Amino acid sequence: MTLPAVTVEIGFDSGGAKQSLGTAYDDLVWTDVTAYVLAKDGITFSRGRAEAGQAAAAGQLTVSFDNTDGRFSPGTTGGPYGAVHTRMPIRVSAINSGPYSPTYFAPADYDTTDSTVTLWLGFITDVDWDVRGAEARGYTPEVLGCPIYPSAGLDERYQYTHSEHPFKSIKDWHVAGMIQDASFLINFAHAKGHPSCGYGGAIKNLALGCMTGTTRSAMHDVMHVDPYWFPERCPDAAAFKALLASCPHGGLVEDKHKPGHIHLHFEECNQCGRCLKVAPAGSLKIDAANFHAFQEACAISTAVTLSTFAPEKRTHLVLATHMTPVCDCFGFTSMPILPDAGLFGSDDLVALETAVLDMTGKSRLIEENLPTSMEVHTREGHPFRWLHGPLKDPYLVTAYAEQLGLGSRKYELVDVYPVEQVFQNEAVYIQAH
Numbered sequence: 001m002t003l004p005a006v007t008v009e010i011g012f013d014s015g016g017a018k019q020s021l022g023t024a025y026d027d028l029v030w031t032d033v034t035a036y037v038l039a040k041d042g043i044t045f046s047r048g049r050a051e052a053g054q055a056a057a058a059g060q061l062t063v064s065f066d067n068t069d070g071r072f073s074p075g076t077t078g079g080p081y082g083a084v085h086t087r088m089p090i091r092v093s094a095i096n097s098g099p100y101s102p103t104y105f106a107p108a109d110y111d112t113t114d115s116t117v118t119l120w121l122g123f124i125t126d127v128d129w130d131v132r133g134a135e136a137r138g139y140t141p142e143v144l145g146c147p148i149y150p151s152a153g154l155d156e157r158y159q160y161t162h163s164e165h166p167f168k169s170i171k172d173w174h175v176a177g178m179i180q181d182a183s184f185l186i187n188f189a190h191a192k193g194h195p196s197c198g199y200g201g202a203i204k205n206l207a208l209g210c211m212t213g214t215t216r217s218a219m220h221d222v223m224h225v226d227p228y229w230f231p232e233r234c235p236d237a238a239a240f241k242a243l244l245a246s247c248p249h250g251g252l253v254e255d256k257h258k259p260g261h262i263h264l265h266f267e268e269c270n271q272c273g274r275c276l277k278v279a280p281a282g283s284l285k286i287d288a289a290n291f292h293a294f295q296e297a298c299a300i301s302t303a304v305t306l307s308t309f310a311p312e313k314r315t316h317l318v319l320a321t322h323m324t325p326v327c328d329c330f331g332f333t334s335m336p337i338l339p340d341a342g343l344f345g346s347d348d349l350v351a352l353e354t355a356v357l358d359m360t361g362k363s364r365l366i367e368e369n370l371p372t373s374m375e376v377h378t379r380e381g382h383p384f385r386w387l388h389g390p391l392k393d394p395y396l397v398t399a400y401a402e403q404l405g406l407g408s409r410k411y412e413l414v415d416v417y418p419v420e421q422v423f424q425n426e427a428v429y430i431q432a433h
C-alpha cells in the first residue's frame with residue numbers, strides 16, 4: 001500500500017501583505033514547511049465532543065516543528081519567512097496517488113511554544129455571536145459533522161463591500177467573506193413567519209444570512225428613515241403617555257435618545273390601529289413606506305449576494321414544514337400554525353418563493369396553536385399577513401425581487417415525489433412536574 005504524501009504549509013505574509021484569518025482562501029500564498037515537521041511526534045487532529053454530555057471543543061491540529069533557529073517564533077522579523085506573527089493560516093494536505101486529495105484549511109492561533117494550533121474546519125454560520133447560539137439551537141458539531149465558525153470571520157471583519165445599490169440609509173452592503181468566496185450557493189431555507197416582513201423564506205434567508213451583522217442591523221434600520229412621529233402635533237405630556245400605553249403589543253416606546261419622541265418597534269406592530277385612535281391628529285403615522293422599506297432592502301441584499309455567483313452556480317430549496325409564526329433566530333420554537341406543505345426547490349428564486357407562498361397560503365391557519373401574544377385582525381391574503389398585519393404582505397418581496405431581475409413570479413409546479421399516503425404519528429406530550 002502506498003501511504004499518502006503529507007504536506008504542511010503556512011500562509012506567511014506575502015509581498016508585504018499580511019496574511020491571516022481574514023485573507024480570502026484563494027488569495028493565500030502558501031509556503032511548504034513539511035521539511036521542518038518533526039516526524040517522531042506525528043500530526044494529530046481532533047474535533048467535536050469526546051463523550052456524550054461534554055461540551056463540544058474547538059478542533060485541534062497538533063504538529064511539532066524543528067524551531068531550533070527560531071524561524072517559526074512569533075515576533076521574528078529577519079528569518080526566512082519575513083515577519084512571523086500569531087493567527088497565521090496553516091493547512092495540512094494528505095495526497096494519495098489517486099485523485100482524492102483532502103485539504104484542511106486552518107486559520108489558526110499559532111503558538112510555537114508547544115507547537116499546537118487551533119483548527120477551524122467546516123460549517124459556516126452567520127454572525128460571530130451565533131457560533132455560541134448555534135449549539136443552543138441544536139446545530140452542534142456532532143449534528144453537522146464539523147465545527148462551526150462565523151461567515152465573516154471570528155472578528156466580523158472579513159467581508160466584501162458592494163456599493164452598487166445604495167438604498168435609504170444604506171450606502172454599502174457588506175457580504176460575509178466566506179459566503180462570497182464559496183464556489184456554489186445552495187440556499188436551503190425554512191418557511192416561517194417573520195416579525196419585520198410577515199414571512200421568512202428563500203429570499204429572507206439570503207438577504208440577512210449572507211450579510212455581516214453591521215449590514216443586517218442597517219437593513220432593519222431602514223424602516224425608521226421615513227418620518228412617522230411628528231412631536232409638534234403632540235405637545236401634551238398626558239396625551240404622549242396615553243399614546244405609549246395604547247399599544248397592547250409593546251410597539252410604542254419613548255425614544256431613549258430623544259425624550260418626548262416615539263420609537264416604533266415595527267417588529268411588534270401588526271398595524272391594528274389602536275394607537276391612531278389615541279394619537280393627537282397628525283402626530284403618528286402607521287405608514288406603508290416604513291414597513292415596505294425592509295422588504296425592498298431584503299430584495300436588494302439578495303440581489304447583491306446573488307451577483308457574486310454565476311447563475312449556474314446557485315440553487316434554492318425551501319422546507320415548508322413545521323411553520324411557526326416567527327423567525328427561527330428567536331432561539332425557541334412553537335407549535336406549527338400551518339399544515340406541512342413539503343419541500344420545494346428551483347433555480348428561480350422568485351418562482352420558488354411565489355410557489356411556496358401560494359401553496360402555504362391555501363391552508364387553514366391553525367389558530368389554536370397561535371401564541372397568546374399574537375392576534376388575528378385581518379383575514380385577507382396569506383395567513384402570515386393575518387398575523388403580522390396588512391403592511392407585512394409576504395408577497396411584496398417577490399415583487400421587488402422580480403423588478404431587480406432575480407426571477408419570475410410565474411411558475412409551473414411539478415411533483416417530484418408526490419405524497420400518496422400521509423402517516424399520522426400519535427402526538428406524545430411530556431408532562432411537566
Ligand code: SF4
Binds near residue numbers: 275
Ligand atoms: S398599530 Fe397597533 S400594534 Fe402597531 S403600534 Fe399601533 S397599537 Fe401597536
